[in-house]
Amino acid sequence: MPILPTIAEYADELTAIRRDFHEHPEIGFEEVRTSGIVAELLRRWGVDEVHTGLGKTGVVGIIKGRKEGGRAVGLRADMDALPMDELTNLPYASKTPGAFHGCGHDGHTTMLLGAARYLAETRNFAGRAVVIFQPAEEGLGGARAMLADGLFDKFPCDEIYGMHNNPLKEPNKFSVKPGPAMAGATFFDITINGVGSHGAMPHHAKDPIVVATALVQSLQSIVSRNVQATQPAVLSVTQVHSGSAYNVVPDRAVISGTIRYFADEVRDLIHNRVIKLCAGFAESYEVEIVPDLRPIFDVLMNDAALSEAYRVAAAEIVDAENATITEELVTGSEDFADMLKVVPGAYCTLGHGGTLPVHNPGFTLDDDILPVGASIMARIVEKRLAL
Numbered sequence: 001m002p003i004l005p006t007i008a009e010y011a012d013e014l015t016a017i018r019r020d021f022h023e024h025p026e027i028g029f030e031e032v033r034t035s036g037i038v039a040e041l042l043r044r045w046g047v048d049e050v051h052t053g054l055g056k057t058g059v060v061g062i063i064k065g066r067k068e069g070g071r072a073v074g075l076r077a078d079m080d081a082l083p084m085d086e087l088t089n090l091p092y093a094s095k096t097p098g099a100f101h102g103c104g105h106d107g108h109t110t111m112l113l114g115a116a117r118y119l120a121e122t123r124n125f126a127g128r129a130v131v132i133f134q135p136a137e138e139g140l141g142g143a144r145a146m147l148a149d150g151l152f153d154k155f156p157c158d159e160i161y162g163m164h165n166n167p168l169k170e171p172n173k174f175s176v177k178p179g180p181a182m183a184g185a186t187f188f189d190i191t192i193n194g195v196g197s198h199g200a201m202p203h204h205a206k207d208p209i210v211v212a213t214a215l216v217q218s219l220q221s222i223v224s225r226n227v228q229a230t231q232p233a234v235l236s237v238t239q240v241h242s243g244s245a246y247n248v249v250p251d252r253a254v255i256s257g258t259i260r261y262f263a264d265e266v267r268d269l270i271h272n273r274v275i276k277l278c279a280g281f282a283e284s285y286e287v288e289i290v291p292d293l294r295p296i297f298d299v300l301m302n303d304a305a306l307s308e309a310y311r312v313a314a315a316e317i318v319d320a321e322n323a324t325i326t327e328e329l330v331t332g333s334e335d336f337a338d339m340l341k342v343v344p345g346a347y348c349t350l351g352h353g354g355t356l357p358v359h360n361p362g363f364t365l366d367d368d369i370l371p372v373g374a375s376i377m378a379r380i381v382e383k384r385l386a387l
Contacts, residue, residue: 002317004375007118014114014370017041019092021106022365025081025099028136029145031057034079038109038133045117047131051154055145059133060155063119065385069127073384074160074343075377076336077112078105078137087361103358104165107365107373109133111163114374115381125385130155132339139187139296143338152342159306160345161380162336163373165365167358169351172372174314175326176348178307182300183234183260184267185333186293190215190278193288196251208253209242211285215277216240216255222273227266234260234331235270260331262299297333303344310346313380317372350376 003011017037026034035057042050042061049062057079086093086100094100101107116131132151136142169175192212197205216237227233235257242253259274261267271293282289307325315323336347350373353366 003371004118004317004378006121007114007371007374007378010114010117011371014110014374015367017113018106018110018365018367018370021109022101023092023095025094025096025101025106027083027099028080028138028140028142029056031079031135034109035059035133035135038079038113041113042116042131046120047116054149054151055135055142057135058142058146060151061116061131062155063116063129063131064123065125065127065129065387066123067126067387069385071158071385072128072130072156073381074130074132074157074345075112075115075381076132076134076160076162076339077108078134078142079109080105080136080138080140080142082138082359085361088364090364100361101365102361102363103138104363104365105137107165107369108163110370111373112377114370115377118374118378119381124387125382126387127385129381129385130157137335141296141335143335147338147342157343159303159384160339160343161310161377162345162347163377164334164347164349165358165369166349166351167354167356167363167365169349171352171366171368172318172322173351174311174318174323174348174376176302176307176310176346177326177328178302178304180262180299180329181302181347182330182332182334182337183262183297184264184295184299184337185297186259186267186271186295188257188259188274188291188293190255190292191290192253192255193290194251194253194285197249199247199249202249205249206285206287207249208251208287209249211281211287211289212240212242212253212255215281218277218281219274222270226269226273231266232262232329232331233266233270260333262329264299267295297335298337298341300334300337300347301340302346306344307346309384310348310380313383314348314376316379317375
């Protein structure tokens, strides 16, 4: 497999950098140490401009090609860890309780650093490469924060590319899906305000637990009975909170969960059904129900032509049989979608050794992926900004 030779020379350094990030994870908008190291390395490696503080802890580097050109290609990686404990027993496991790079963002950051170092050393392109290190991807709106700080106004890009590791695919298997590729997501909290009472005298209550259990069942019918069968969607209730004692009917219950969809009209339909069901249950049970639906992620839309360009570039690194266009939809979400709404581009997955999925406390990232991902990201710049 032809990893770019220059990147192969410092593969061990990339592993050391990644393991350091892994040992010192930082959750969204708290990536002070991580972003500081990123900025320091970019400067050390001769990146022409290094800008910090976008979206609070984001970093942007500008690398000028050997020839001037009017075009710019963006590369983006996320830096944040998950708010969970690690159970891997690795020698470089997280030293921070309640924080763990369980999604592999330490690897994404390191791969982009590897690509940036290569591009700054070789400059075998015409125009500008814009390397974007984003905070707070895990549901906290890091992409939107960088956009609000003028990311593409200050650093215009003609196209942009991102990458995510996949431990459930064979190592070095690259895939990209044109069009809608990853789900949009809404998080919701539904608060039921009833009337409490003694647990032995429930006739004095308007029991929010009874309402909550009935409402959960009805919420689960929305996708199966309201969304067209050819439109993929998911509604999952993931939390129910109520009560504090064995002998007290509480006066409040909260239902929380997520909605996933691949079309805005499906999102709107599900939102409307949730709101109407809440209103109907409030009327039926004579309680107050307050739904709070918060769209967190947009549908990730890959540009078809740029998806193919990404595949062609990847094929030069992992071989043609390992670089494929896929039709598989992913119900997970990714806030790179917000950047793709502003600048066309593509987002891929790259397989690596592993047996557990991301977001599992035992997830591990195979360091062999680092020079591969870095090489693919560097090569897409060289091909799209060819001399």
